[in-house]
Structure formats: C-alpha cells, structure tokens
Amino acid sequence: SQTIHQWPATLVQPVGSPLSLECTVEGTSNPNLYWYRQAAGRGLQLLFYSVGIGQISSEVPQNLSASRPQDRQFILSSKKLLLSDSGFYLCAWLPLAGGYETQYFGPGTRLLVL
C-alpha cells in the first residue's frame, strides 16, 4: 500500500535560520507531489508542485523553495525564515494511475518561527 511521510512533525525555528522539510512517498512510482501551507483561517495554499525528478513549479512568490532529488522525495527549503513562514505544511501526492483525480495528504509539519 502507498503511504506518505513527513518530518519533522513539529519545528520551532528562529527568524533568519534555514529550513528543510522532507516528504517521502512509499509504494508508488512517478507520482505528482505537492507542498501546501495552511495558515489559520486561510485554508490551504498551494506552494509548489512537481511532476517529476528535478521538475518544480512555483505557485506563489515567496521565501521558500522546493526540490525533488528523487522520484519519491520532495523537499521544502528556505535559506532565511521569516515570521510569516509559520504555519502547517502539508505534502500531498497524486497517483498517476486510475482517474488521476485524488490527492492524498501526509500528516503535516507544524512550523513556528519566532
């Protein structure tokens, strides 16, 4: 069966520090991968998506970047965190089989920037 992992689960970082959040998917090949940010009362905002290794599309200009070094690994990074980067970060994957329609979400990473 397919599973999606995110780590760390919780992170507290000072302003100006770097960031690396990791997402990995098991039991599938060549999925589309997504990073979302959830801020209180604002729903989910799509940050990045990837349709393959090394292929990253950015949805909104921001202080963050993403990379996909391996087929089932998706990394969210920042060189210098801002207070506004605080939030709940969710990784999702879209299986490229069947109807192509349903995204499945990981457990999320809670990031607090102080």
Added chain:
Amino acid sequence: AQSVTQLGSHVSVSEGALVLLRCNYSSSVPPYLFWYVQYPNQGLQLLLKYTTGATLVKGINGFEAEFKKSETSFHLTKPSAHMSDAAEYFCAVSGSGANSKLTFGKGITLSVRP
C-alpha cells in the same frame, strides 16, 4: 480558473442532529469536487469525491454530498452528527487530468454539542 466558497467559518450542531456544510464552486471546466476532513494537528483525509456519473456520492463515516450543476454546489450532509465528527472540513475543486490543480475553500470547523 476555479474557486471554492465555504460560507462561514464555524458550524455547531447537537449530537444526533443533521449536519449540513455548504460548498459552492466556480470552474471553467467540468469540475471534480472533493470534501476532506482534518482532525487537529493531522493531515487531510478524503471524505468523498465527485468526478463523473451519479451526482449523489457517499463517503466515509456516513457523509454524503450531492453535485448540483445548476446551483454550482456540492453540499456535505450527514443525517445524525456524532461527537467524533468534530473537525475541520474542506471543500475542493479541480479539473480532470493529472496536472490539474486542487483549489480549496477556507474550511469550516464543525463542533458537536452533547
């Protein structure tokens, strides 16, 4: 272009009462529609989805939703609320195809009173 409107941010019902969470969408292509549920500090779990075919779809935990094209709506219902239904609920829309993006509403928090 697509968008989702979930009016209000909070709904409170008594245990055993009808649950009705409203969702209206806008889409320039035939929509795929989703309801996800999020329990505190967890990722999103798919409740149900509409892609094609029958407009009344049944999901997990006794929830169902009806796609009404003329009203551009996809309201979520459950005949009898349970305490365990307390969570945040997100409606989302996408188009068909592997590279179609998922657009979320802002979410509604459901509280269930004993």
